[in-house]
Amino acid sequence: MDPISTSLLVAMATGAGGEVGRHLWSALRGLVRRNPAEGAAGAQGPAVGEVELASLAEAPHDVERARVLSEALSRRAEQDPLFRAALAQWQQQAQPLHAGDGDVHNAVNGGTQSGPVIQGRDFFGINFNVPGQG
Template sequence: MDPVSVGLLASLAGGAGGEVGRQVWTALTTLVRRPFHRGDGGVGGPVPGEDELMRLQQAPGDETRAHALSTALAVRAALDPDFATALIVWHEQAKLVRTGDGSVNNAISGGSYYAPVLQGRDFRTTFNTSPPPRPGEPDAGE
């Protein structure tokens, strides 16, 4: 399993994603607090990830704490196959939450634009258009 993104963990701990983000964070908290089942059949002992989860909740913007939680989740997933399966399911759901860790920069500058302007995150296009004809001038397309 790929490690859980440090940015995703820090964003969710800080409340990003609104109500959906809070629900996803609560689901992770519940998952981490489940009993720890080691791959050798043993149960109990310190729960990997629980301390790291609490520390990140105390300081959600701290990337060092988010990194420690990401590492603890990966270690626990390696030791507990049931946890690994549940973490994969959680991670797929968490990736759908808009946390603001993407970057969007829309800029229109220089010149005059005489056509619809499309702005967005996942596409780029340029429209080269001529200005509309002045009153009394023939249209170039005629």
């Protein structure tokens, strides 16, 4: 199973993707909080990944915290086949919000442009207020 992208975790922790992103973040929180040993004797303490998830929620723009959470999710997925299957399903649902990690190459070519140009990657919730023509 591929590790969960840190940029995806940061995007959802910061509320990117609107209602869909909030729903996916909530689903991940529920998945992580599910005790891997439900019904097993001696299951105590927070589930693997729960502390890391709470840490990222406290500082949602912190890429290092997202990396630590991603690693914890990977470790848990290796140890718990049910969690791995549920996490893979969650990851598939989250794919539309994630454009992928990598380089960004932007270009503005030809013609005459007027107005702002924003170059970057993975923008969410941006609104442009265009003044009325008149």
